Amino acid sequence: MSVAEVVLGRRQLFMLPTRFGLLFALLLMVQLLVAINYGNGLAYALTFLLGSLAVVSMLYTHRNLFRLRLSASACAPVFAGEVAIFKIHITNDSDTPRFGVAVMHAKKEIGRVDIAARSSADVSLNVSAVKRGWLMLPEVTVTTRFPLGLLYSWSRRIALDHFCLVYPRPADPTPRQPREEESLESTTGIKAGGDDYIGAREFQPGDSPRHVDWKAVARGEPWRVKQFGAGYQATVWLDWDTLEVLDAESRLSVLTRWVLDAEHDGMLYGLRLPEQTLNPSNGEPHQHECLKRLALFGLKP
Amino acid sequence: MNSAPVDRRVLLSLIAAGAMAVAPHSFELPPWIIAVFALGGVWRYGIEFLRWYRPGGLVRFGLMLLLLVAVFRQFHTLLGRDPGMALLITLMGLKFLELKTARDFFVGLFVFYLIILGSFLYGQSLWLGGWALFATAASTAALVHLTQPTGLDMWRRLRLSGAMLAKAVPLMLIVYLLFPRISGTLWGLPADAHSGLTGMPDSMQPGSIRHLSESSEIAFRVSFDGTPPPLRELYWRGLVLTDFDGRGWQRNATQAAKQEVSFFPLNESVSYQVTLEASNKPWMPALDLPATRPKGARYHPDFTLEHRAPISERLNYSVTSYTRYRTGALDATEHAGALSLPRNLGPRVRALAAQWQQESSGPLQVAQAALDYFRRENFVYTLSPPLLGDDPVDEFLFDTRRGFCEHYASAFVALMRAAGIPSRVVVGYLGGELNTAGNYMIVRQSDAHAWAEIWLAERGWVRVDPTGAIAPERIELGIDAVRRLELQGVALGSLSSEAVQRALALGWFEFIARHTRWYWDYTNLAWYRWVVDYGKERQERFLTSLGLDDISWSRLTGLLFVGALLVMLVYAFLLLRPKKSVDPALALYLRFCRQLARAGMVRAPHEGAIDFAHRCAHRRPDLKNRMDAITEHYVRVRYGQPTGADELRAFKREVATFRV
Numbered sequence: 039m040s041v042a043e044v045v046l047g048r049r050q051l052f053m054l055p056t057r058f059g060l061l062f063a064l065l066l067m068v069q070l071l072v073a074i075n076y077g078n079g080l081a082y083a084l085t086f087l088l089g090s091l092a093v094v095s096m097l098y099t100h101r102n103l104f105r106l107r108l109s110a111s112a113c114a115p116v117f118a119g120e121v122a123i124f125k126i127h128i129t130n131d132s133d134t135p136r137f138g139v140a141v142m143h144a145k146k147e148i149g150r151v152d153i154a155a156r157s158s159a160d161v162s163l164n165v166s167a168v169k170r171g172w173l174m175l176p177e178v179t180v181t182t183r184f185p186l187g188l189l190y191s192w193s194r195r196i197a198l199d200h201f202c203l204v205y206p207r208p209a210d211p212t213p214r215q216p217r218e219e220e221s222l223e224s225t226t227g228i229k230a231g232g233d234d235y236i237g238a239r240e241f242q243p244g245d246s247p248r249h250v251d252w253k254a255v256a257r258g259e260p261w262r263v264k265q266f267g268a269g270y271q272a273t274v275w276l277d278w279d280t281l282e283v284l285d286a287e288s289r290l291s292v293l294t295r296w297v298l299d300a301e302h303d304g305m306l307y308g309l310r311l312p313e314q315t316l317n318p319s320n321g322e323p324h325q326h327e328c329l330k331r332l333a334l335f336g337l338k339p
Numbered sequence: 340m341n342s343a344p345v346d347r348r349v350l351l352s353l354i355a356a357g358a359m360a361v362a363p364h365s366f367e368l369p370p371w372i373i374a375v376f377a378l379g380g381v382w383r384y385g386i387e388f389l390r391w392y393r394p395g396g397l398v399r400f401g402l403m404l405l406l407l408v409a410v411f412r413q414f415h416t417l418l419g420r421d422p423g424m425a426l427l428i429t430l431m432g433l434k435f436l437e438l439k440t441a442r443d444f445f446v447g448l449f450v451f452y453l454i455i456l457g458s459f460l461y462g463q464s465l466w467l468g469g470w471a472l473f474a475t476a477a478s479t480a481a482l483v484h485l486t487q488p489t490g491l492d493m494w495r496r497l498r499l500s501g502a503m504l505a506k507a508v509p510l511m512l513i514v515y516l517l518f519p520r521i522s523g524t525l526w527g528l529p530a531d532a533h534s535g536l537t538g539m540p541d542s543m544q545p546g547s548i549r550h551l552s553e554s555s556e557i558a559f560r561v562s563f564d565g566t567p568p569p570l571r572e573l574y575w576r577g578l579v580l581t582d583f584d585g586r587g588w589q590r591n592a593t594q595a596a597k598q599e600v601s602f603f604p605l606n607e608s609v610s611y612q613v614t615l616e617a618s619n620k621p622w623m624p625a626l627d628l629p630a631t632r633p634k635g636a637r638y639h640p641d642f643t644l645e646h647r648a649p650i651s652e653r654l655n656y657s658v659t660s661y662t663r664y665r666t667g668a669l670d671a672t673e674h675a676g677a678l679s680l681p682r683n684l685g686p687r688v689r690a691l692a693a694q695w696q697q698e699s700s701g702p703l704q705v706a707q708a709a710l711d712y713f714r715r716e717n718f719v720y721t722l723s724p725p726l727l728g729d730d731p732v733d734e735f736l737f738d739t740r741r742g743f744c745e746h747y748a749s750a751f752v753a754l755m756r757a758a759g760i761p762s763r764v765v766v767g768y769l770g771g772e773l774n775t776a777g778n779y780m781i782v783r784q785s786d787a788h789a790w791a792e793i794w795l796a797e798r799g800w801v802r803v804d805p806t807g808a809i810a811p812e813r814i815e816l817g818i819d820a821v822r823r824l825e826l827q828g829v830a831l832g833s834l835s836s837e838a839v840q841r842a843l844a845l846g847w848f849e850f851i852a853r854h855t856r857w858y859w860d861y862t863n864l865a866w867y868r869w870v871v872d873y874g875k876e877r878q879e880r881f882l883t884s885l886g887l888d889d890i891s892w893s894r895l896t897g898l899l900f901v902g903a904l905l906v907m908l909v910y911a912f913l914l915l916r917p918k919k920s921v922d923p924a925l926a927l928y929l930r931f932c933r934q935l936a937r938a939g940m941v942r943a944p945h946e947g948a949i950d951f952a953h954r955c956a957h958r959r960p961d962l963k964n965r966m967d968a969i970t971e972h973y974v975r976v977r978y979g980q981p982t983g984a985d986e987l988r989a990f991k992r993e994v995a996t997f998r999v
Contacts, residue, residue, distance in 0.1 A: 041631060042445065056490055057442075058442075058445045061445065061446070061449060065449045065452060066454065069453065069456050069563065072456060072460075074521065075462060077520075077874055078459050078460065078463065079869075079871050079872070079873045079874075080459040080463045080467070080471065080870055080871075081456050081459045081460070082515060082518065082873075083468070083515055083870065084452075084455060084459070084471060084475065085454050085456070086506065086510075086511040086514040086515050086518065087475065087508070087511040087515065088475070088505055088507075089511075090506075090507035090508070091479065091504060091507040093507070093510060093907065094506045094507045094901070097907070097911055098914070100505065101915055104915055108958060118361060127736035137487045137489075137490050138486065138487045138489075138490075152489055154489035169707050175790055184487050185483050185486060185499060186479070186482050186503075187441075187485060187486035187504070189447065203873050245735070247857065250620075296770060319392060325349065
């Protein structure tokens with residue numbers, strides 16, 4: 039079952055002693071034997087104090103994960119072959135700070151955070167995007183050994199309902215077969231990569247820090263990236279049918295490459311796929327829309 | 340995580356915890372063992388922070404062999420308590436040099452817990468218990484540091500460890516009180532489990548009791564079932580001395596153990612529990628005369644109790660005594676022993692005794708004549724008598740006439756024997772200090788006393804305390820009063836009782852000091868009863884007092900688990916319940932509103948903070964600036980951009996200083 043948000047309740051959490059917990063139990067046995075043999079009241083007291091300490095630490099360990107809220111935040115689309123970075127968001131709504139909360143995936147620790155009272159922390163989970171389409175956030179578990187390391191508490195496997203869009207892997211540069219109706223007229227528009235300021239968009243991981251609008255950041259506004267461009271001319275059609283010799287996946291790869299090139303060159307470009315057509319346009323949203331169509335082409339929704 | 344190297348700051352926590360764990364052993368083990376441990380810690384510190392030489396595996400192995408040899412040379416064995424602790428501590432010191440992974444650290448900390456436990460094998464004082472609690476908290480804090488190297492500074496780690504230990508204490512108490520105890524040990528205790536002490540001597544030489552009386556150490560404590568008898572009846576019988584060599588008195592070692600108690604009680608019995616301090620002597624003082632034989636004791640025909648072995652640790656026993664009694668007949672050897680005198684006894688003594696014998700009609704009159712003689716002839720009771728020579732009885736009776744209880748008892752018995760009356764010296768303790776804090780009596784070594792017994796055909800042994808003739812204060816008020824009177828230069832036996840009361844009245848400082856001492860002593864006794872002596876018998880007594888008669892293992896274990904579970908449920912409720920937390924800024928603002936409400940300005944439920952401030956400013960223009968400042972601050976902290984703790988603290992100050 040996958041949901042957008044999971045709160046760790048009693049039913050989601052388990053606990054067992056760690057190896058050191060078992061060693062500690064052995065220590066207590068030795069201490070108890072000494073206490074019994076010497077009939078030593080203080081030795082009994084210390085033994086029972088340490089035993090009680092371990093028992094009390096169960097509550098602390100449990101509380102360290104109890105009622106943590108897990109969610110995931112938007113994952114920037116990636117190309118197949120790249121690594122998708124999921125952000126898992128752990129929120130602590132309580133007044134008790136949480137320490138050493140480790141997020142595990144496939145038995146490996148992917149991040150360890152301390153979360154102050156009434157605050158939250160992020161853990162990134164890197165997943166290799168192998169295939170185009172939707173990449174699901176893999177199941178994770180949350181674990182802790184806090185405070186004494188004698189006990190190990192972990193959560194049930196948590197599947198958050200979260201996906202990352204994986205674009206097809208761009209093919210090597212491939213010459214494009216022009217189609218007849220393509221116009222070479224100069225059109226007013228914007229081409230990325232010029233010198234003129236053409237607006238700003240939201241910051242995405244991977245953007246050059248040089249283009250971040252630092253002044254706005256300093257004012258406390260959200261991170262934005264300044265975009266520069268210049269006028270451009272051409273309109274092209276990127277057409278599935280022009281790539282008859284190739285199989286479907288390769289065609290998608292080539293089309294992906296073309297979309298990227300066209301966007302880079304500042305052309306107006308349209309996309310033609312079987313039963314789908316995107317009219318020529320340009321810019322970030324258009325590129326994303328094209329790549330998304332290519333990513334999801336032929337996949338069941 | 341288990342094999343990853345550990346943050347070296349954790350090492351500091353570990354070394355600190357180790358120092359605390361090992362510290363008490365520095366009083367018990369040879370200094371070089373502690374030094375090895377300390378050096379190990381310092382060396383590792385140097386390696387980590389000062390780039391000192393880091394020894395390789397071979398060097399460490401060599402050092403280990405060296406330590407084994409050194410420990411063996413010290414103790415001539417590697418088994419037992421002392422060598423065991425020495426090995427644990429020195430090898431842990433060596434281990435400092437190679438601690439690397441989390442596992443090493445965990446094992447190290449567990450060894451510290453074991454070392455703390457080891458210190459209890461040398462003593463179980465209240466101090467040690469307190470220190471051990473700190474040491475445990477330090478080791479636990481280091482455990483926290485090891486598990487959680489980030490996010491918690493030292494104080495928060497210590498606080499967390501302290502809070503967890505505090506929560507563990509109630510659970511510990513349940514288990515401690517209910518965990519089934521066994522009597523005896525699992526296997527033999529090592530020979531070095533106990534060590535030497537001092538106590539009442541086996542014989543009485545001139546000066547031996549006075550020497551004892553200089554010690555304010557506690558001899559034993561007594562809890563009476565019911566009201567304690569008056570001070571003058573508290574004659575604690577220690578041992579009876581019959582053999583006299585002219586100077587000193589010895590026990591008659593040949594007397595056979597008697598199983599049957601042969602005296603007729605003449606009044607109500609007195610029952611009490613004695614907690615005897617370790618003395619390394621077998622005497623078990625009991626109120627004159629004991630009628631029961633406590634476990635592990637022998638009952639001698641002279642009505643004294645002797646433990647089967649020297650008392651090397653505190654001993655608890657219950658006795659029932661009768662303070663008025665009539666004893667039976669003497670057999671021939673006893674009779675002869677109670678009359679024997681050394682040949683070299685001074686002629687003046689014999690002449691005096693013979694004179695009384697002629698003048699009197701019976702033994703009782705002779706005894707009375709002796710007491711009158713002490714009273715009449717300018718004898719002085721003093722805590723600092725002059726030294727006596729070869730014939731102390733003669734010298735004391737006719738020359739110095741200044742003495743302590745032992746002089747009087749010794750001289751009295753010598754006179755009685757010279758007059759043909761069977762008699763003997765009894766040493767023990769007289770009186771005691773009633774500790775009102777715990778309603779029990781403290782008897783100190785300074786309460787040591789010697790008195791006489793004469794044998795009368797119709798009454799058996801009769802106690803005669805010649806000291807009473809000279810210094811009735813000693814019997815009525817106790818040694819402490821005598822000491823204080825003597826310090827004030829007051830002659831004993833000469834004062835009216837009001838004058839004595841006046842002289843003995845305590846100043847406020849003495850009063851406080853004395854009560855503090857009592858409470859402290861009571862704490863110690865309680866500590867002893869509930870910690871050191873809490874074994875099978877005491878546990879049974881405790882459970883019976885709770886109304887639990889059937890004390891089977893299964894019942895105890897069941898109780899134990901139910902108790903522990905209850906405590907855990909309470910904790911779970913406290914720790915895991917969702918807290919209704921109020922925004923701190925809001926809480927402060929509400930405090931501000933309460934101030935205003937007291938002045939008649941009540942904020943309506945729908946009213947915003949700024950509107951409210953405006954309204955209040957109309958009514959109290961004098962406060963406008965302050966109120967506006969607070970309101971603005973509140974709005975900024977609560978609704979504005981996230982602010983730091985400083986801002987909130989400033990707001991708090993502002994509210995705290997606001998007065999209507």
